[in-house]
């Protein structure tokens with residue numbers, strides 16, 4: 162699935178998203194490295210020493226440790242203990258950097274570009290740890306910075322990180338693992354082990370990558386930093402919620418990001434039902450979310466069906482009943498070629 166995701170539109174940002182959204186994770190270090198690269202924005206050809214990377218990298222981890230103590234799937238980690246001690250308990254910046262250089266980059270620098278069974282064909286840096294104790298930034302990374310979608314990537318990494326650590330905290334196979342959507346605050350949340358509501362992440366950051374930073378309907382580029390330009394849209398209109406037979410209308414499976422025009426502009430979707438062509442796009446988008454591992458995977462499987470055929474039947478049944486209630490179908494007048 163991740164290959165299909167990238168090859169439909171093999172742009173640099175989608176290779177990057179392949180790494181962030183589809184890689185398997187046993188620790189959150191990949192997210193910390195991604196956020197550090199975005200924050201430091203090094204130039205093409207630049208040698209970034211581990212000691213240059215360490216302050217940003219360690220601070221990203223410390224920030225997450227403060228609200229989510231579980232940052233790794235194994236029971237303990239020397240590095241995480243060091244960050245806790247030198248960043249949180251008795252802050253000492255020099256010791257923090259020293260320990261991070263020593264322990265923090267094992268298994269992350271060389272694994273960053275691996276998605277599925279192999280490395281992606283684009284490299285955002287070259288591993289020069291053995292020779293120069295750092296990484297060499299490539300032209301690809303500089304070109305990525307120039308892309309329109311670059312403005313969205315930091316939020317996307319943050320959201321993916323928040324979701325993954327939530328899954329670790331709750332236990333992947335736990336019954337608690339259902340991510341829900343708050344329609345008013347537009348955030349995703351879950352209930353923690355004490356049965357208290359825990360805000361997980363912004364819905365825009367969580368959804369944007371899987372639709373490649375484009376409006377779900379017309380493929381116009383969207384900027385998730387500007388809330389008014391990008392709407393969180395219910396594919397099957399929220400108005401159906403009044404009829405309780407339309408279950409989980411607020412589920413992630415039914416949420417997409419749309420530009421203002423498609424959502425509520427002149428000739429926009431409003432309370433119409435998207436056409437069957439768009440329904441099959443939704444099915445594909447949901448499969449991307451499912452192949453991106455926990456926790457949205459479990460949530461969508463539970464709400465729409467365990468197998469591909471069950472999920473198709475679920476969507477088709479929803480569509481038929483929605484059409485009997487709201488009658489009118491809609492699709493945007495102009496849209497570029499299919500990209501997801």
Ligand SMILES: [Zn+2]
Pocket residue numbers: 376377378379380381419420421422423424493
């Ligand atoms: Zn649109």
